[in-house]
Amino acid sequence: MDYFIIAITTVAGLYFHWWLYVRIKRWMDRDLALSLAGQDEAKKAFMLQQLAHARVQKIKRRDLPQWLEAAEAGYCGR
Numbered sequence: 001m002d003y004f005i006i007a008i009t010t011v012a013g014l015y016f017h018w019w020l021y022v023r024i025k026r027w028m029d030r031d032l033a034l035s036l037a038g039q040d041e042a043k044k045a046f047m048l049q050q051l052a053h054a055r056v057q058k059i060k061r062r063d064l065p066q067w068l069e070a071a072e073a074g075y076c077g078r
Contacts, residue, residue, distance in 0.1 A: 029064060036072045046075055 033051040037043040050071040059067050 025061070029061070032065060033068055036068055042077070043075055047072065
C-alpha cells in the first residue's frame, strides 16, 4: 500500500510540474506577443490572433520571436 501512495503522489507531482511548465510557456508567449503590440488594443488583438496562427502552424518556440516580429511588420493598422 505504501508503494501505491508513493506512486500516486509521484505521478501527481510530475503532472503538476508538467502542467505548470506548459502554462508558463504559454504566458511567456502571450506576453511576448502583447509586448510587441504596445498600447494599441487593435494591435494587441491582432498579435494574439497571430500567436494562435503560430500555434496552428506549429512554429517552434525558438523561431517564435522572429515570426511574431514579421507578423507585426505586416500589421496595417486595421
